[in-house]
Amino acid sequence: MLKIEGLTAAVDGKPILKGIDLAVPAGEVHAVMGPNGSGKSTLAYVLAGREGYEVTGGSATWDGLDLLALEPEERAAAGLFLAFQYPVELPGVGNATFLRTALNAIRRARGEPELDAMQFLRLARERLRALSMPEEMLKRSVNVGFSGGEKKRNEILQMALLRPRLAVLDETDSGLDIDALRIVADGVNAMRGPDFTALVITHYQRLLDHIVPDRVHVLVGGRIVRSGGPELARELEREGYAALQAQAA
Amino acid sequence: MNVVTHKAGAAGFLHRFEGLRERLPGGRLPWLAALRDGAAEAFRAQGFPTRRVEAWKYTDLAPVAEAGFDEPLTAVDDAMDLPPPLAGARAVFVDGRFRPDLSSLGGLPFAAASVAHGLDALEGRLGALARPAEEPMAALNTMLFEDGLLLDLPEDADGGVLELLSLATASERPAAFHPRHLVRLARGARLTLIETATAPEGARYLHNPVFEIAVAEDARLTHGRLQQEAPRAFQLSTVYARVAAGGTYDNFTLNAGGRLVRNEIHVALVGPRAACHMNGAQLLVGEQHADTTTALEHAAPSCTSRQTYNTVLMGRSRGVFQGRILVRQAAQKTDGYQMNRALLLSPEAEMDSKPQLEIYADDVKCSHGATVGELDPEQVFYLRSRGIPEGRARAMLVEAFLHEAVEGVTDEPLRRALDAAVAGWWARQEEGLAA
Numbered sequence: 001m002l003k004i005e006g007l008t009a010a011v012d013g014k015p016i017l018k019g020i021d022l023a024v025p026a027g028e029v030h031a032v033m034g035p036n037g038s039g040k041s042t043l044a045y046v047l048a049g050r051e052g053y054e055v056t057g058g059s060a061t062w063d064g065l066d067l068l069a070l071e072p073e074e075r076a077a078a079g080l081f082l083a084f085q086y087p088v089e090l091p092g093v094g095n096a097t098f099l100r101t102a103l104n105a106i107r108r109a110r111g112e113p114e115l116d117a118m119q120f121l122r123l124a125r126e127r128l129r130a131l132s133m134p135e136e137m138l139k140r141s142v143n144v145g146f147s148g149g150e151k152k153r154n155e156i157l158q159m160a161l162l163r164p165r166l167a168v169l170d171e172t173d174s175g176l177d178i179d180a181l182r183i184v185a186d187g188v189n190a191m192r193g194p195d196f197t198a199l200v201i202t203h204y205q206r207l208l209d210h211i212v213p214d215r216v217h218v219l220v221g222g223r224i225v226r227s228g229g230p231e232l233a234r235e236l237e238r239e240g241y242a243a244l245q246a247q248a249a
Numbered sequence: 250m251n252v253v254t255h256k257a258g259a260a261g262f263l264h265r266f267e268g269l270r271e272r273l274p275g276g277r278l279p280w281l282a283a284l285r286d287g288a289a290e291a292f293r294a295q296g297f298p299t300r301r302v303e304a305w306k307y308t309d310l311a312p313v314a315e316a317g318f319d320e321p322l323t324a325v326d327d328a329m330d331l332p333p334p335l336a337g338a339r340a341v342f343v344d345g346r347f348r349p350d351l352s353s354l355g356g357l358p359f360a361a362a363s364v365a366h367g368l369d370a371l372e373g374r375l376g377a378l379a380r381p382a383e384e385p386m387a388a389l390n391t392m393l394f395e396d397g398l399l400l401d402l403p404e405d406a407d408g409g410v411l412e413l414l415s416l417a418t419a420s421e422r423p424a425a426f427h428p429r430h431l432v433r434l435a436r437g438a439r440l441t442l443i444e445t446a447t448a449p450e451g452a453r454y455l456h457n458p459v460f461e462i463a464v465a466e467d468a469r470l471t472h473g474r475l476q477q478e479a480p481r482a483f484q485l486s487t488v489y490a491r492v493a494a495g496g497t498y499d500n501f502t503l504n505a506g507g508r509l510v511r512n513e514i515h516v517a518l519v520g521p522r523a524a525c526h527m528n529g530a531q532l533l534v535g536e537q538h539a540d541t542t543t544a545l546e547h548a549a550p551s552c553t554s555r556q557t558y559n560t561v562l563m564g565r566s567r568g569v570f571q572g573r574i575l576v577r578q579a580a581q582k583t584d585g586y587q588m589n590r591a592l593l594l595s596p597e598a599e600m601d602s603k604p605q606l607e608i609y610a611d612d613v614k615c616s617h618g619a620t621v622g623e624l625d626p627e628q629v630f631y632l633r634s635r636g637i638p639e640g641r642a643r644a645m646l647v648e649a650f651l652h653e654a655v656e657g658v659t660d661e662p663l664r665r666a667l668d669a670a671v672a673g674w675w676a677r678q679e680e681g682l683a684a
């Protein structure tokens with residue numbers, strides 16, 4: 001269970017998150033929706049432990065573990081995965097090397113044996129096939145020269161390899177055509193089960209047609225202003241955020 | 250800085266020249282005596298350059314000028330531990346002198362010999378490219394060189410890979426040696442020359458080589474230089490290359506050793522469609538100072554030049570890159586590119602870079618760029634968010650940066666040698682960081 005209570009955070013001294021309360025029971029997928037600039041990515045970065053995103057109050061725990069006290073790599077080892085809204089390019093770092101180093105770091109942390117190059121390649125090929133991605137993606141530098149859609153799929157590939165227990169997907173749907181959207185959604189749905197908990201951040205309802213959430217939360221101005229069932233997403237799609245924004249102001 | 254000190258350092262070398270003058274190789278050849286005398290005059294006039302000399306603005310030679318050098322005293326039958334060979338053929342120099350007993354040059358499809366033994370036939374060739382009046386280190390070399398590697402590739406010869414190994418021995422007082430290497434490729438010839446300069450950990454010396462390289466029409470020389478001198482050594486090297494129509498000169502220099510190092514390269518593209526690639530990586534730690542200075546002259550139309558230098562700086566090290574591209578009026582359709590990147594891994598490290606474009610032709614494509622920065626925190630975070638510990642994440646990004654410099658090298662044997670040298674260097678640093 002992911003439990004966020006009274007979480008406040010600032011960037012460059014400017015308060016962005018103004019008291020977030022959110023609980024995602026194990027095995028559930030919750031959506032976080034909200035207009036641009038409402039603090040969705042900030043919430044994602046705070047959970048992943050990015051430098052410069054200063055927690056000023058409140059807590060975030062994962063199965064009772066104080067996430068906020070851990071280094072980013074320790075959070076990953078504890079099962080957290082963040083799919084970045086803007087995946088980072090790493091010129092000169094081969095995607096295969098990157099994926100294998102990450103996978104082995106996490107396996108080591110879990111007390112599992114590391115995979116050698118051959119074992120890794122077999123696993124990576126299998127995951128690539130499942131995501132309809134060309135094998136050639138492994139040879140390129142991480143995200144360098146990737147199209148927007150390829151970058152997002154590369155995030156899902158990482159998730160499929162690292163098999164997190166808690167995933168935060170930050171606008172993984174933006175910039176995807178309908179086929180890519182389905183591939184990404186299938187990738188997430190394939191992981192659903194009692195051991196997979198997720199926070200799906202999105203601006204649009206479109207993704208939620210494919211990944212049907214258990215709950216939907218609306219983030220406006222650094223606060224959750226409404227929560228509801230999947231129908232809330234459709235309501236927002238119809239009526240927009242304007243009313244909620246006016247209410248929050 | 251201190252003009253007096255620099256002159257005093259030069260005086261020691263001039264004094265030695267006066268004493269050795271007749272006994273230096275080729276001492277009885279009038280043309281060579283005149284060449285050496287002229288160089289001595291030039292060196293007397295300039296001394297070791299101070300930082301007030303524009304070309305030496307970022308590199309202070311005071312430590313060299315103050316060191317006080319002796320002649321190397323290696324006996325010819327000294328037993329030596331040689332590093333494993335990179336290729337089949339190898340020319341070995343110890344303290345600047347050719348060692349046939351340690352070299353393996355049999356069965357080569359071209360002439361490879363000692364400059365000292367071939368001086369009779371080198372009038373007009375030795376000194377054709379070097380400019381002692383402009384470059385004081387070339388003046389010092391001309392004045393005092395004793396030996397060097399003499400390579401002649403006939404038309405269309407495929408020379409394969411030849412290793413030039415330069416070793417220095419450890420002695421009480423620092424020694425200075427000034428090898429003069431002459432390389433000539435006739436039309437259509439090809440050669441990969443991989444030079445390694447190294448010495449035992451404690452050795453103190455000045456290695457001051459000068460290369461004169463002539464690449465004829467459609468010939469191609471790949472020149473790899475692995476500078477892994479001893480930690481307290483000085484290496485001040487000057488390369489002159491002249492490339493005729495359709496010819497290619499590729500230089501890749503790895504600066505990983507030495508206390509104070511200068512890698513100065515002058516290339517003239519004198520025939521249409523000549524090409525030059527100058528790439529390099531500088532890996533600096535502690536108190537190291539490394540300076541790469543390039544001067545590229547586009548003198549003919551439709552020539553191409555590419556330069557990429559990546560420098561990694563740790564500790565209190567200092568890196569310098571100066572790159573001058575001169576495009577003469579005749580050199581229409583020049584395609585020139587220069588990039589110089591530095592990665593500062595310590596707040597006390599420093600990088601100076603000075604690109605300089607002088608363009609007198611109007612139809613040219615010339616670009617240059619320079620970046621100096623630290624590791625990108627966003628990249629570090631991305632890796633850490635995937636479970637990769639911070640130290641490993643940073644190491645991966647440094648390796649990637651270094652890899653970027655090497656990846657342009659298409660020559661396989663050179664590429665392998667460089668990859669191994671870079672990986673070895675980085676493994677040592679990681680060990681040091683972990684300790």
Ligand SMILES: Nc1ncnc2c1ncn2[C@@H]1O[C@H](COP(=O)(O)OP(=O)(O)O)[C@@H](O)[C@H]1O
Pocket residue numbers: 011012016034035036037038039040041042043
């Ligand atoms: N690195 C940053 N530096 C300065 N301001 C930031 C930074 N990141 C986010 N912000 C500010 O925080 C607010 C929330 O941004 P963000 O979390 O990216 O919103 P969302 O993801 O919902 O679009 C915005 O006002 C944005 O300008």
Ligand SMILES: [Mg+2]
Pocket residue numbers: 040041042085170171
């Ligand atoms: Mg966002």
